[in-house]
Amino acid sequence: MIKNLHTLFDNEIIIDKIYHIRGHKTMLANNLTKLYHMETSVLNQSVNRNLKWFLPDFIFQLSESEYSSLTS
Template identity: 50%
Template sequence: MNNTKSVSDDIIMTKIYYIRNQKVMLDSDLAELYGVETRRLNEQVTRNMDRFPDDFMFRLNESEFENLISQIATSKRGGRRKHPYVFTEHGVLMLSSVLNSKQAIQVNIQVMRIFNRIRNMYLDNTELRLEIEQIKSKLISQDKSLELVYGYLDELIEKKVQPVDRKRIGYLPDSDN
């Protein structure tokens, strides 16, 4: 039987932020999910720094940290002496190699699945955007064609070809006679 506590996908999704054009998670949020103290998580990371290059993990600068605090509107992170580390998708994956608890492994698998789901949603949206752009360009082309047709119709209406008087053809005699 699995003794690890389950975390809902919605909770994990709320802990993914977009910083420096990347989806990242805070060290404190990951520590909470893994069931360890933030300082213990960071100690393991520090002991294994060669596993965490800059594209896997980075420390927030002052403005990023202030912006994040205003987004999450909580004071518990405000008491930190150092700005938090944030982990990219690859950094979160690498954490599984330095944190070996069953809960850390299960949560890590769940987080990876959520990152993958977010990536797929983005790709789906990209395809949808491309289709919309194609429809827009077709509509613009059709609008131009319609404008041309309406222009020709306007010219015809303006010219109003005057009917020519001609002798009536048919079985009825002309009324003039």
């Protein structure tokens, strides 16, 4: 029972970090790094080294207006 509550709590935390941007469910890099316990630079380096593993619309840079709408 406690394991199920722990899983539910973790799932709720993750769901709260998913945003709808450009019609896609999206997680920001800083949230992914917290989830996987790594530095943003390490995540970016891993992505750059393995771009062939990702679909073209899987990774994208936010515009200034998109970023400001998330932070305000």
